[in-house]
Amino acid sequence: MLKVRNLRYRYRNSSTHAIDRIDFDVSKGEIFGFLGPSGAGKSTTQKVLIKLLKDFEGEILYRGKALSAYDESFYQDVGVSFEMPISFSKLTAIENLNFFKRLYRKTVDVEPLLRRVGLWEDRNKKAGEFSKGMKIRLNFVKALINDPKFLFLDEPTNGVDPANSRIMKDMIHEFRQGGGSVFITSHIMGDIDELCDRVAFISEGRLREEGSPRDLKIKYGKRTVNVEYRENGALHSKLFSMDEIKTETFFKMLREKEIETIHSGETTLEEIFIKVTGVKLRA
Amino acid sequence: MPNLLTLIKAEYYRLNKYNLFKANFVILMMWIVLAYFLEDEILLRFIPFIFFMDSIMMTILLVGATLFYEKKEHTINSIMVAPVTENEYLFSKVLVNVLNSLLTLILISTAIYLIKEVTFNQLLVIPAIILVTTVHSLIGIRLSYSAKDFTSHLINYMLNFPTQNQT
Numbered sequence: 247m248l249k250v251r252n253l254r255y256r257y258r259n260s261s262t263h264a265i266d267r268i269d270f271d272v273s274k275g276e277i278f279g280f281l282g283p284s285g286a287g288k289s290t291t292q293k294v295l296i297k298l299l300k301d302f303e304g305e306i307l308y309r310g311k312a313l314s315a316y317d318e319s320f321y322q323d324v325g326v327s328f329e330m331p332i333s334f335s336k337l338t339a340i341e342n343l344n345f346f347k348r349l350y351r352k353t354v355d356v357e358p359l360l361r362r363v364g365l366w367e368d369r370n371k372k373a374g375e376f377s378k379g380m381k382i383r384l385n386f387v388k389a390l391i392n393d394p395k396f397l398f399l400d401e402p403t404n405g406v407d408p409a410n411s412r413i414m415k416d417m418i419h420e421f422r423q424g425g426g427s428v429f430i431t432s433h434i435m436g437d438i439d440e441l442c443d444r445v446a447f448i449s450e451g452r453l454r455e456e457g458s459p460r461d462l463k464i465k466y467g468k469r470t471v472n473v474e475y476r477e478n479g480a481l482h483s484k485l486f487s488m489d490e491i492k493t494e495t496f497f498k499m500l501r502e503k504e505i506e507t508i509h510s511g512e513t514t515l516e517e518i519f520i521k522v523t524g525v526k527l528r529a
Numbered sequence: 530m531p532n533l534l535t536l537i538k539a540e541y542y543r544l545n546k547y548n549l550f551k552a553n554f555v556i557l558m559m560w561i562v563l564a565y566f567l568e569d570e571i572l573l574r575f576i577p578f579i580f581f582m583d584s585i586m587m588t589i590l591l592v593g594a595t596l597f598y599e600k601k602e603h604t605i606n607s608i609m610v611a612p613v614t615e616n617e618y619l620f621s622k623v624l625v626n627v628l629n630s631l632l633t634l635i636l637i638s639t640a641i642y643l644i645k646e647v648t649f650n651q652l653l654v655i656p657a658i659i660l661v662t663t664v665h666s667l668i669g670i671r672l673s674y675s676a677k678d679f680t681s682h683l684i685n686y687m688l689n690f691p692t693q694n695q696t
Contacts, residue, residue, distance in 0.1 A: 321612040
């Protein structure tokens, strides 16, 4: 669906490349996560992919055709949700959506989408009166109004309450199940872990690691199991390697001790990120 | 340009919603009141100034205000990732201003005809108004592009305006 090869981009007044020789693919029906700290090149990459920045080096193919060969019809096929709230503040939510709907050839009924994200009752309220979370949900609905095949989502759940964040993540999953592809950037590791089929870590404009969250966790995690148990009122812990858990020692402990917790040595995406880039996601 | 008409309609709708038409109307009334107090002979000499001043001033103000809002609310980003060409976007801004200037011309002309029975050569004024408004719409868009806010847009215009007149 999307193929990026040797992509480089340098801003006019900069001597260094904001993104430097990055390669990745996003397949049909795949959610691809793009992770990195501020200034790493995430937004620049997204801006290049949605044709807001044009003078890039390298190759980008969308549906087998060079991105630069597409005219504005490219946007008939994709939906974009920006991180910041974007809406005409003096227009109501429905007026905002109707304006954008008229720009597309194919559109969907917005009522089910607005109902789903909990904005239907507020559809006649001015967007300027919305909270940040409501504006972000409106952004998300706007990204879906043209029935896109590809979604570019920048921090889609940032500032959204957990209940609505859950709904939006379900909608992203459903979009994927319907054959849609998603390019998502986020700081929120839990969301990325939950949503993405594959992730790539970017730092200082370069891709440092790429793979499925599961594969990366196995690659960077410890193959250990830590057992915490209580004995004579005191808390103890014992670390077993994955090979040791098949042994009688391990089973004996489970049978005889008062076990409180058992944790595998699986790592988190955030820890992997710090390992591969040496940069913390949030200060 | 399949989306040009949609953009023009939406621009008009927003100008109304953002109360920018009201500001336009107040200026229009100001010109009519001024015309009422001028002698017919002076009015005839002064009327081109009214039309050109209004076209220039309102164009710069409306372009600056709409683009300022679009930048502040980031809606320009959304429009740029919609199936709208840059030409459609620019044309819509220019055409809305031209239509607005022509509407002002009609209203002021009608008002001074009714009040003073003064008429003038519309065939000369209309093309001039279209030209002046188009040029100043483009200048306004260019200045807004690099302006941080509405005030700096106006300052940029005031600083650059003498240069534009000389060239």
